[in-house]
Amino acid sequence: MTNKQLLPLLILMVIFSPLAIDIFLPALPMMAKEFFVPMTQMQWSITIFILSMGFGQLISGPLADRYGRRPIAIGGVIIYGLASIMSAYSDSLTLFLMSRLIQGFGACAIVVAAFASVRDKYNAIESGVMYSYLNSAICCIPALAPLLGNVLTEYFGWRSNFEFMAGYAIFAGLILFFTLKETRPEHTEKHKNLISIDHFMPVLKHPVFLFNALVVMLAMAIIIAYVSSSPAWLMVTLGLDQQSFVYWFSVNAAINIVACFQAPQILVKFGARVTIGFGMVLLIFAGLLMLALLAWQTPVAFMLPIMISSLGFSLLMGACAGQALAPFGKKAGSASALLGFIQMSGSAVIVYCLQLLPLNEAEQLALLMLTIIPVYVIWKLPQVKRHIMLDNY
Numbered sequence: 001m002t003n004k005q006l007l008p009l010l011i012l013m014v015i016f017s018p019l020a021i022d023i024f025l026p027a028l029p030m031m032a033k034e035f036f037v038p039m040t041q042m043q044w045s046i047t048i049f050i051l052s053m054g055f056g057q058l059i060s061g062p063l064a065d066r067y068g069r070r071p072i073a074i075g076g077v078i079i080y081g082l083a084s085i086m087s088a089y090s091d092s093l094t095l096f097l098m099s100r101l102i103q104g105f106g107a108c109a110i111v112v113a114a115f116a117s118v119r120d121k122y123n124a125i126e127s128g129v130m131y132s133y134l135n136s137a138i139c140c141i142p143a144l145a146p147l148l149g150n151v152l153t154e155y156f157g158w159r160s161n162f163e164f165m166a167g168y169a170i171f172a173g174l175i176l177f178f179t180l181k182e183t184r185p186e187h188t189e190k191h192k193n194l195i196s197i198d199h200f201m202p203v204l205k206h207p208v209f210l211f212n213a214l215v216v217m218l219a220m221a222i223i224i225a226y227v228s229s230s231p232a233w234l235m236v237t238l239g240l241d242q243q244s245f246v247y248w249f250s251v252n253a254a255i256n257i258v259a260c261f262q263a264p265q266i267l268v269k270f271g272a273r274v275t276i277g278f279g280m281v282l283l284i285f286a287g288l289l290m291l292a293l294l295a296w297q298t299p300v301a302f303m304l305p306i307m308i309s310s311l312g313f314s315l316l317m318g319a320c321a322g323q324a325l326a327p328f329g330k331k332a333g334s335a336s337a338l339l340g341f342i343q344m345s346g347s348a349v350i351v352y353c354l355q356l357l358p359l360n361e362a363e364q365l366a367l368l369m370l371t372i373i374p375v376y377v378i379w380k381l382p383q384v385k386r387h388i389m390l391d392n393y
Contacts, residue, residue, distance in 0.1 A: 061337020
């Protein structure tokens with residue numbers, strides 16, 4: 001399979017997870033009323049999905065190294081589809097959250113297989129470019145999925161969103177079953193014990209991996225905090241209707257799409273150091289702007305810093321992921337799984353703890369964006385920088 005043939009299949013695979021996060025966002029207030037729970041509890045459906053995606057990768061990664069990328073991807077699609085049907089017919093919040101937990105495990109298997117396949121085929125810079133293209137595809141979903149979800153919810157009820165996810169699993173699963181080829185190299189390390197610290201400690205101890213995984217985790221935490229809190233802030237606190245919420249959400253997603261498509265060119269032209277540094281500066285500026293605009297509780301005051309932060313993590317996600325996984329060609333599945341675990345579960349825990357603080361949604365996001373400051377300061381230290389960057393690009 002050529003690289004050009006692989007990319008469309010990888011796009012099909014990475015779409016599973018953002019689709020499960022974004023399509024039903026306009027329906028959250030309706031779901032909260034039907035389940036007789038506050039909006040804060042409905043936000044758990046996003047956090048628990050991402051948390052399970054992270055923990056599931058600790059198993060999916062070694063499985064992908066042992067059995068190959070293809071069977072893990074196909075198995076993940078089946079689990080995802082069944083959990084989507086379970087979500088659609090849940091009659092209580094407990095059953096719904098349980099189905100979301102299972103759905104996250106399915107999504108994580110698909111994502112691990114996709115990211116490991118990238119590392120199988122490309123070097124550090126090429127991987128960063130590929131991750132940026134995949135992030136571009138992922139960013140299209142927040143622009144389109146809420147629009148579709150709004151229509152589905154309005155005409156067919158909130159459950160139709162999860163029926164659509166099940167339909168996508170059937171559609172994409174059939175394509176992957178007949179066209180996806182195995183990419184696992186013959187020299188891939190295979191461990192006897194699936195869950196073992198030996199899989200991950202050499203990866204976790206590597207300074208290049210550790211730093212870039214930390215940056216990816218913080219960037220992902222901003223995304224999760226925004227996605228989970230924006231319905232409550234925009235529709236409940238500011239009183240926007242579903243159409244207005246979808247408008248602002250889609251505008252930000254459109255900016256994100258453009259940024260993600262430009263990120264590979266920026267990475268190739270200016271290199272990883274400049275790209276990562278500029279991305280962190282944008283996040284810091286977005287946090288300061290969010291603080292400055294706290295007194296104005298308007299959609300613009302909330303969304304403008306979010307849009308700037310979208311530019312920042314669009315630059316960071318691909319470049320940092322490529323850097324983090326580059327040293328681990330012989331254990332790409334395990335390294336990809338550990339990166340996914342830190343990115344997903346770590347960011348979900350951060351957001352959960354953040355939501356326990358006596359701060360409103362805008363204040364929480366400002367605080368989270370500004371946590372990148374100490375990371376940026378450490379990154380600027382010459383004695384540290386040479387150990388946490390793989391190359392001089």
